Each structure stands twice: as structure tokens, then as C-alpha cells.
């Protein structure tokens with residue numbers, strides 16, 4: 001990824017809006033912070049590439065050009081494999097119809113691993129392993145906090161699924177979980193507890209499989225909050241995290257980072273005023289920001305994102321309160337004494353997103369910024385499934 005000297009690059013003023021901006025120095029600091037933390041905790045890092053969906057950024061996140069890494073679609077797996085990544089966990093429950101794409105990648109020498117939590121999926125993976133003559137590596141997903149999919153640790157199906165894979169011709173590579181419930185924690189102690197719970201649940205399942213005579217070499221956990229707050233990962237072998245690379249207002253609110261760590265922003269232009277409500281209208285609606293927003297009632301909400309000036313300096317309490325497809329309404333957060341600044345039509349602003357993965361997904365490319373806020377490269381994003 002070329003990083004031009006600060007004197008070069010395009011001015012932000014010349015960019016069409018809305019546009020997705022990426023502050024390279026902040027991103028690199030975010031990556032370095034988590035990598036050094038995981039080195040101290042002695043777990044391998046398998047970054048989740050679903051937030052960035054960019055080959056150039058993936059190379060910055062991974063510990064080697066060949067991986068390991070995590071993906072959320074087979075399209076990502078195919079694109080990253082084309083770019084030389086050789087160790088990929090596809091971390092969304094496998095649909096039997098997708099196994100042909102998995103075996104095609106494996107036949108090219110890419111170690112694609114799948115995730116499942118049912119006997120039906122285990123039968124399908126075992127069948128595809130026998131049919132293709134290659135043992136497909138599979139992880140049993142564990143539900144550590146009731147927020148989504150996975151087998152709960154006490155469920156006898158854990159061993160049943162393990163046996164179907166192991167005896168049926170697939171490879172039981174391990175267990176994995178994602179502590180999505182950590183996003184609901186109300187303070188750092190809550191995230192720490194979620195991290196301990198995430199570890200305990202998955203380590204208990206690994207022990208149960210081993211006690212039943214089944215292999216379980218890999219024990220995989222991961223979410224950005226728990227990756228930053230875990231104190232002890234004994235029994236865990238690898239960590240996955242994705243949104244840490246950019247951070248967003250959700251992570252600011254959770255106390256995982258500060259506002260000046262957020263590397264992603266949407267460049268927008270003031271296109272009107274709502275005089276009565278003292279609100280500004282900007283050309284970043286939900287097409288540019290996504291529909292994902294902070295639903296917390298009252299003054300604590302950051303709405304669709306926090307508003308900054310063109311240099312990226314946040315205005316106190318100024319947020320995007322409403323969106324239509326191509327309009328955003330910018331005003332002071334509810335209950336705040338701050339007033340919206342009086343900015344003329346044509347003023348450029350930057351919005352720190354509520355949810356970086358969702359906002360980035362609305363755009364085709366990143367505009368990479370150097371420390372002088374000049375655009376030094378454009379990085380395409382992978383889209384589709």
C-alpha cells in the first residue's frame with residue numbers, strides 16, 4: 001500500500017461526497033495495539049477481515065501474507081485466496097450448497113475451514129469430504145452467551161456432532177465462539193466478565209470433546225471488546241477480531257477506544273439548513289452511513305454517527321440524528337446544551353460511524369489519508385457473497 005510523503009496526495013476539498021475516508025496512522029495504531037496485546041496473552045491472531053474487506057488492509061492486519069485470517073463470505077475467501085492467503089476460517093454456519101466452493105478452494109491448496117452447529121451440517125461436511133477425497137476441517141460453534149448461533153456447552157449434541165465429523169471422513173479441527181453479548185456490557189468490568197465467560201464456555205467444550213476421545217486442537221474465540229479486555233486466555237489457542245481495525249462510535253461508547261482512535265469516517269457536504277430546528281442537512285444519508293444506528297434513548301445516543309470538522313476534530317455533542325436515503329440531519333444530541341454550528345452550504349464535514357462494518361459496506365472504496373489529511377491511495381473493497 002503506497003504511503004506518499006505528506007506533501008503529496010489529493011486535497012480532501014477536491015473529493016466528491018459522500019466518500020469513505022480511512023486515516024492510515026490511526027488504523028496502524030489500532031492494529032499494533034491489538035497485536036501486542038495478543039502477544040502478551042500468548043494466543044495466535046486470526047483477524048476477521050469482514051470489516052475491512054480489502055486485500056491491502058488485510059495485509060496490514062494479518063501476522064503473515066498467508067494468514068491466518070477469518071472471513072464472513074466465500075467471496076471474501078476466494079478474493080483473499082487469489083491474493084495469496086492460505087489459511088482461512090469461514091466463520092458463518094456452512095450451508096451444504098456452499099461446500100463445492102469450499103472444496104474447490106481446498107483443491108487449490110487453501111486451508112479453508114468451516115463452522116457448524118448441527119448434526120445435519122456435520123453429515124453434509126462429512127459427505128462432501130468423502131465425495132471430494134479431502135477431509136474438510138470443521139469447527140463446532142459454541143453459543144457462549146445466547147446471542148446467536150451455536151451449541152450450548154451442556155448440549156449432548158456437541159459430542160454427537162464431533163463424532164459425525166471425526167468418524168465420517170471430515171476433520172474435527174476445533175471449537176469456536178463469538179461473544180457478541182459483550183456489545184451489551186455496560187462497563188469495562190462487564191466486558192471483562194464476558195471475555196472470561198467466552199473463554200470458559202469454549203474451553204469446557206474442548207475438554208468435553210477430548211474426554212470423549214475426539215481431537216480438538218484449536219480453541220478459537222473473538223470479538224473486539226473481549227479481545228481488548230480479556231485478562232487470561234488459558235486454554236484458548238487463537239483470537240478473532242474485526243472492527244478493532246477501524247473502531248467506531250459503538251466501541252467508543254463501550255470504552256474500548258477513544259474518539260480519536262476511530263480511523264473511519266464519511267466525508268459529507270452541508271446541503272441545507274432546518275432553521276426552526278437548528279439542524280444542518282448533509283449529503284450523507286443511510287446510503288452512505290447505513291441504517292445501523294445507536295438506538296439508546298436520550299442524551300447518550302450518537303445516532304448514525306458523531307460529526308467532526310474537515311480535519312477530523314469532533315464538534316461537542318453534534319450527531320446525525322436522522323437519515324433518509326441521501327439526506328442526513330445533523331443536530332445536537334437530545335438534551336445537550338450544545339448548539340449546531342452555523343455552517344454555510346458547501347461546508348465539508350466528517351462523520352465517525354456508529355458501526356464501521358455496516359458503514360464501510362455501503363462504499364466501493366476507501367480513500368486512504370496521510371497525517372496531513374491528504375488522500376494518498378484508493379483501496380477497493382470486496383463485495384457480494
Ligand SMILES: Cc1ncc(COP(=O)(O)O)c(C=O)c1O
Nearest residue numbers: 091178222223224240241242243
Ligand atoms: C464469528 C465471528 N468472529 C469474530 C467476529 C469479530 O468481532 P468484532 O466485529 O467485534 O471484532 C465476528 C463479528 O461479527 C464474528 O461473527
